[in-house]
Amino acid sequence: MIALIVAAKRRPDLTREQFVDHWLNRHAPLVLSVPEFARHVKRYVLHPFDTDGEGEALVLGAAPDYDGVGELWFDSHAAMVAAFNEPRYLEVIRPDEDRFLDRAACLSFVTRPHIQKDLGA
Numbered sequence: 001m002i003a004l005i006v007a008a009k010r011r012p013d014l015t016r017e018q019f020v021d022h023w024l025n026r027h028a029p030l031v032l033s034v035p036e037f038a039r040h041v042k043r044y045v046l047h048p049f050d051t052d053g054e055g056e057a058l059v060l061g062a063a064p065d066y067d068g069v070g071e072l073w074f075d076s077h078a079a080m081v082a083a084f085n086e087p088r089y090l091e092v093i094r095p096d097e098d099r100f101l102d103r104a105a106c107l108s109f110v111t112r113p114h115i116q117k118d119l120g121a
Helices: 016-033 077-084 087-097
Strands: 002-008 041-048 068-074 107-111
């Protein structure tokens, strides 16, 4: 199992609220509605950063350069590559990413998760 971790940065013309709303209420349902892409994904988790009363994200007491973290888990590297090369991903999902993400400012990396404790759902 591998996980693609994305430190997400919003487009500069969007507020945090607009970014989070699009990410959670438009983009995530869109991702899951494209079966050609979603069939490759084993786990999809979004972590918008929590904010204090003034709208600043809190990460150990400091405002981060990012607005949240996304996780996409796949069975293998080959499955991840296949997912992002699906024509429907490129046609439907990829263009939506540009509606809310500052792609050049995002940081993405692939990991092999080692779960130390899982209490279940």
